[in-house]
Amino acid sequence: xxxxxxxxxxxxxxxxxxxxxxxxxxxxxxxxxxxxxxxxxxxxxxxxxxxxxxxxxxxxxxxxxxxxxxxxxxxxxxxxxxxxxxxxxxxxxxxxxxxxxxxxxxxxxxxxxxxxxxxxxxxxxxxxxxxxxxxxxxxxxxxxxxxxxxxxxxxxxxxxxxxxxxx
Numbered sequence: 001x002x003x004x005x006x007x008x009x010x011x012x013x014x015x016x017x018x019x020x021x022x023x024x025x026x027x028x029x030x031x032x033x034x035x036x037x038x039x040x041x042x043x044x045x046x047x048x049x050x051x052x053x054x055x056x057x058x059x060x061x062x063x064x065x066x067x068x069x070x071x072x073x074x075x076x077x078x079x080x081x082x083x084x085x086x087x088x089x090x091x092x093x094x095x096x097x098x099x100x101x102x103x104x105x106x107x108x109x110x111x112x113x114x115x116x117x118x119x120x121x122x123x124x125x126x127x128x129x130x131x132x133x134x135x136x137x138x139x140x141x142x143x144x145x146x147x148x149x150x151x152x153x154x155x156x157x158x159x160x161x162x163x164x165x166x167x
Contacts, residue, residue, distance in 0.1 A: 006039065014047050
């Protein structure tokens with residue numbers, strides 16, 4: 001099948017795509033044409049590249065380095081899409097493995113800190129219980145002595161006799 005010339009209708013479709021005003025039917029038509037004809041793919045790629053460069057020039061807040069890195073990545077991916085995809089997927093898997101190991105390590109740290117906190121709470125409650133028991137026993141003994149010494153009936157005769165001895 002011979003390659004069609006880039007007609008004004010196709011140029012209009014490419015223009016509306018770049019402007020962001022393309023209708024779904026026009027997008028479907030342009031997709032089919034680009035899939036079937038290498039010449040249309042080349043023209044579409046060139047227009048998209050020119051659009052990216054012009055948007056870079058018109059929007060200086062976009063950094064030149066990320067733009068250039070993205071452009072290089074795009075060209076690499078077009079050269080060997082399968083190899084590029086494998087490299088990217090391998091990189092993603094390695095990052096996922098590091099993330100999983102990091103999450104596991106963080107989980108183990110949280111669990112060990114929780115166990116340490118529970119152990120400290122147990123020791124604190126045991127210490128408090130022991131102090132209360134020791135304090136209660138001591139208070140009981142002091143209370144008995146006070147009760148025996150103060151609350152027993154006073155023997156008035158012995159107090160008077162003791163006073164006379166002291167005089």
